[in-house]
Amino acid sequence: MKSTSNSKRNVTLGGAAILGVALALSWFRVGPPPTVTITPELPGIGRSTPVAVQVDSGQRGLSRITVELVQGERAELLAERQHQPRPFWAFWGPRTTTDELVLAVGSETVEQLVEGEATLRVSADRASTWLRSPPPVVQELVLPVRLTPPAIQVTSSQTYVAQGGSETVVYKVGPSAVRDGVRVGEHWFPGYPLPGAESDERFALFGVPHDLDDTSEVRLVAIDDIGNELAVRFIDKFTPKPLRTDTINLSERFMERVVPQILARSPQVKDQGDLLATYLTINRDLRRANAQALADLSAGSAPRFLWNQPFLQLPNTQSMASFADRRTYVFDGQDVDQQDHLGFDLASVRKAPVLSANRGKVVLAEYFGIYGNTVVVDHGYGLMTLYAHLSSIEAQLGKDVERGESLGRTGETGLAGGDHLHFSIILHGLQVNPLEWWDRRWIEHRLVRKLGSALVIENP
Ligand SMILES: [Zn+2]
Incomplete structure (x- = not known):
């Protein structure tokens, strides 16, 4: 009998110990606070800025992650991830401890985006217990929002180009432009400052590929540092030259x-x-x-x-x-x-x-x-x-x-x-028709008249 009561007491003590451990776990065993890093690829938000969001937490794992874009009173949910952390009593089993989200943030993905500033807000929840549920870790990043592309003004006239041929365009771009030139499909012809010009004029020499039989892909382009782009058509006359x-x-x-x-x-x-x-x-x-x-x-x-x-x-x-x-x-x-x-x-x-x-x-x-x-x-x-x-x-x-x-x-x-x-x-990099460059009159009309003192041809 005595031994029975002893073992009963042991069972009770053992039960109390387990209950104690369970209570301790359920109080203390919330995961460590997650770390959040927000890395935009561009210095602001325009048309579409790629943003990488990295969230790390150890041990029991992540639970919910949300990414919002906040402007004034408005918060737009951009992304949400739900992970299943381990239960507080489990020491093994599946869990997610790191996660990366890559989002495109800009006017192409966010409706009603307005110029000014916007806050990227990332909330990351860690695993909780039934007694403790700490608030999410919130990380914010404020970025400028600009939606207006640089202006373009073509100042040369009579842009006449033939299939496989070359041509010159003179133009001005707004001060926010960081890259400008002529884009023809996959070909890029960079713009340069016009030498000797009193104003801020720029020019580009460009060619139309021999296998392109219209100019719908020929555009004068200006882009700012966050990817806002204006691309205008500017060809006055195109002469097809079939292969x-x-x-x-x-x-x-x-x-x-x-x-x-x-x-x-x-x-x-x-x-x-x-x-x-x-x-x-x-x-x-x-x-x-x-x-x-x-x-x-x-x-x-x-x-x-x-x-x-x-x-x-x-x-x-x-x-x-x-x-x-x-x-x-x-x-x-x-x-x-x-x-x-x-x-x-x-x-x-x-x-x-x-x-x-x-x-x-x-x-x-x-x-x-x-x-x-x-x-x-x-x-x-x-x-x-x-x-x-x-x-x-x-x-x-x-x-x-x-x-x-x-x-x-x-x-x-x-x-x-x-x-x-x-x-x-x-x-x-584009092979163009040499006949034009051998022709003094063509050089006079297509280059010299547009470039002024920047290109002086000897013995005219
Ligand atoms: Zn050959």
């Missing part, structure tokens, strides 16, 4: 000559183990890589006109292929590829001297993929000329060259069917 088509018959002999040479000089190209397959890799992938490298090169172009005369066409040459030919490549009676030829092929005698089309600076002088031995001359403001398939290079990287100065000799390196010069004009 010509051409057929290139690929012979085994031709590929046997060009493929091993290009492979040996272009470590990034893999031998496909088959002559035609390797040729096609070169014609597609290496061509694309070379185009990208030329676009990258234009980023380093001098912000001034290095030239002051019309561009020079290589004298005594016959044009074998002109700008914007859509070439279908045929092998063994089968169409195997299609590429656009975006330069002039000029032929005279073998190893003829190649002359710089204008004054500028040599920014590339090396073996350059499909173009073989190549020289690229920068003429400033994103305008460059390219001289390809050379048998020898005389130009030196980084050196200034005069118009008519020899850069090397014609040849047939790279993807060339015979001795000739491939000549391209590149404007901010």
